[in-house]
Amino acid sequence: xxxxxxxxxxxxxxxxxxxxxxxxxxxxxxxxxxxxxxxxxxxxxxxxxxxxxxxxxxxxxxxxxxxxxxxxxxxxxxxxxxxxxxxxxxxxxxxxxxxxxxxxxxxxxxxxxxxxxxxxxxxxxxxxxxxxxxxxxxxxxxxxxxxxxxxxxxxxxxxxxxxxxxxxxxxxxxxxxxxxxxxxxxxxxxxxxxxxxxxxxxxxxxxxxxxxxxxxxxxxxxxxxxxxxxxxxxxxxxxxxxxxxxxxxxxxxxxxxxxxxxxxxxxxxxxxxxxxxxxxxxxxxxxxxxxxxxxxxxxxxxxxxxxxxxxxxxxxxxxxxxxxxxxxxxxxxxxxxxxxxxxxxxxxxxxxxxxxxxxxxxxxxxxxxxxxxxxxxxxxxxxxxxxxxxxxxxxxxxxxxxxxxxxxxxxxxx
Numbered sequence: 001x002x003x004x005x006x007x008x009x010x011x012x013x014x015x016x017x018x019x020x021x022x023x024x025x026x027x028x029x030x031x032x033x034x035x036x037x038x039x040x041x042x043x044x045x046x047x048x049x050x051x052x053x054x055x056x057x058x059x060x061x062x063x064x065x066x067x068x069x070x071x072x073x074x075x076x077x078x079x080x081x082x083x084x085x086x087x088x089x090x091x092x093x094x095x096x097x098x099x100x101x102x103x104x105x106x107x108x109x110x111x112x113x114x115x116x117x118x119x120x121x122x123x124x125x126x127x128x129x130x131x132x133x134x135x136x137x138x139x140x141x142x143x144x145x146x147x148x149x150x151x152x153x154x155x156x157x158x159x160x161x162x163x164x165x166x167x168x169x170x171x172x173x174x175x176x177x178x179x180x181x182x183x184x185x186x187x188x189x190x191x192x193x194x195x196x197x198x199x200x201x202x203x204x205x206x207x208x209x210x211x212x213x214x215x216x217x218x219x220x221x222x223x224x225x226x227x228x229x230x231x232x233x234x235x236x237x238x239x240x241x242x243x244x245x246x247x248x249x250x251x252x253x254x255x256x257x258x259x260x261x262x263x264x265x266x267x268x269x270x271x272x273x274x275x276x277x278x279x280x281x282x283x284x285x286x287x288x289x290x291x292x293x294x295x296x297x298x299x300x301x302x303x304x305x306x307x308x309x310x311x312x313x314x315x316x317x318x319x320x321x322x323x324x325x326x327x328x329x330x331x332x333x334x335x336x337x338x339x340x341x342x343x344x345x346x347x348x349x350x351x352x353x354x355x356x357x358x359x360x361x362x363x364x365x366x367x368x369x370x371x372x373x374x375x376x377x378x379x380x381x382x383x384x385x386x387x388x389x390x391x392x393x394x395x396x397x398x399x400x401x402x403x404x405x406x407x408x409x410x411x412x413x414x
Contacts (some may be wrong), residue, residue, distance in 0.1 A: 019318055028394060029050060031246070034328035038079050041110045045092065065325035076102070078170050079110065082162020085154040085255060086331050087113030087237070087248030091162045095136065101175050102136045107163060113248060115239075115331040120154040122188060125149045131163060136171045139182045140164035151233065151343060157187065157254050183251070191232060192256045197222045199264040201271075202280035220280045221289070229283025234261055235338035236277060238320055238374045239330030248330065269379050274385050278369060278376045284338055284357075285369060293359040299363045301370065309371040317374035336373070 056075070078093040086335055092108040096130050107128040112119060122128065127149050134140070142148050142160040161176050164184070171177040198220055204219040234257065243249075268276035278285060302307075316335070324333035336356035353372075360367035369376050 010374075022320055023318070023325060026322050027246070030328040033326075034088075036081065036111070038090075040091060041092075042077075045108060045110045055206075058098070067218070075105070076170075076174075080166030080169075081249055082163060082165065083160060083248075083254075084112060084114050084158030085250055085258065086115060086161075087243055087246065087329070088115065089162055089168065090160065091159065092165055093131075093163060093239060095167070097175075101171060101177050102167075104131050104134045104136065104167065104403045107131045107159075109159070112332065113243075113329050114155050114158070115334075115339060117343060118155045121152045122149055122155060122159070125152075127152075127159070137177060138168040138183055139184075140167065141182065141184045142187070142356070143180075151334045153232075154255055154258065158250065161251075163256050175395050185255070186253055188256050191227075192260055194223065195226055195232075195257060195264075198227065198281065199260070199276070202264075202276050203268070205280060206274055206276060208219065221286045224281050224283045225286045228281060229286070229342040232257065233339065233342050234258075234272075235283060235336075235342070236261065236265055237336050237338060237374050238317055238335040239324060239332075239334035241378065242321055242324045242333065243320065243330040246325070246328065246330070265379070269382050270386060273383055273390070275376070275379045275383050278373075278379060280367075282376075284336075284341060285366065286291065287341065287358075288361040288366055291358065294364050295362040297363045298365055301364060310377065313372060313374055313377045317370075317378075320374070336375070337368075 042085060061297075076095050076097065078095060080091060081092070082089045083090060088111075089109070092110050093104060094106040094108070095102045095104050103177055109119070109128070126149070130147055134145075139145050140160060140163055142153075142157045146156075146160045161184075168179065168181060183330040201220045205213045205220060208216075240262075242264070252259050264281070265277040268274050291331040319373075320333035324330050327333075335349055335353060337357055339348050340350040340354045357368040357372070360371075364370070
């Protein structure tokens with residue numbers, strides 16, 4: 001059978017397949033490279049101690065004993081894994097043995113996946129210095145005997161949990177101490193309740209058209225700007241979604257705020273077929289709406305420009321995902337200006353993207369959302385996919401049971 005020579009070669013499909021294959025390859029390579037080499041971390045981050053350290057064990061937590069002039073000293077270095085907001089982290093804990101146990105001398109961050117500005121905030125506020133002098137049998141509970149840094153509370157909780165688990169396990173296994181310390185309880189507070197209320201109001205505003213829904217919308221927008229944006233700074237980014245793909249999921253007990261945000265965002269998209277986040281919860285969207293109200297200018301975007309922007313977003317996000325997967329570090333590929341907007345702390349290109357997004361919002365409604373935002377595009381694509389699947393399912397059932405099935409637009413998320 002002869003091939004149809006008049007049919008053009010499907011270059012677009014080939015390029016798409018190659019792009020997906022490269023993403024998968026980058027993911028695999030990044031996961032292999034991300035395996036923890038404790039000796040390598042020591043040589044890179046603690047070179048002054050390498051020659052005086054010898055491994056006491058190879059099971060977590062990894063314990064190294066220090067030596068002075070060929071003799072064992074009272075100091076040990078404990079290395080252990082933890083789970084932060086952005087993904088896995090490794091801490092090194094220098095401790096000094098005492099007659100009754102051990103006392104911490106220094107905390108060293110050996111590896112982390114946190115957004116760099118958040119870690120810088122911890123260092124500037126001397127977060128890690130507060131551990132010096134603490135006994136290994138202390139509770140090490142964030143907000144109790146460990147101070148939480150405002151604006152980086154999630155990272156504070158993650159590092160505290162890593163230190164707590166390492167020193168407590170080391171105290172039991174290597175110092176034969178009894179577990180007299182208090183166990184952390186569920187870290188649920190008013191911040192979690194506020195976010196739940198915001199989502200509840202957003203759902204109400206999305207599905208109702210009465211006067212109360214209008215007021216609910218205003219309350220959600222104000223809460224999104226003040227709480228989600230400036231206070232908690234928990235905007236969803238491309239790195240947030242990529243972190244889920246890589247399995248970087250914070251423990252529910254330590255980070256309920258993260259779980260509430262993700263369940264609210266992804267649940268509304270997958271279960272309800274509505275992009276509640278971009279419509280109500282995104283604080284940067286609120287900023288754009290305010291800027292548009294101030295200027296009053298509403299330039300229209302031609303459909304062909306909108307289609308080209310869609311292609312550009314996919315291209316930019318592909319480059320960002322390649323960087324994220326290869327480095328196994330979600331924050332390194334997030335180019336969105338959210339953190340820069342609400343904390344004035346950003347990375348490289350974000351310093352240039354934010355002014356452009358703000359200026360554009362004065363002239364074009366939802367400038368960033370419509371032309372550059374990868375999160376909004378992927379969430380909306382998921383909504384379209386969900387609606388397509390559901391419509392086909394409803395259509396199949398309509399053909400099988402035409403008298404029993406009603407086509408309710410609300411079932412399709414309309």
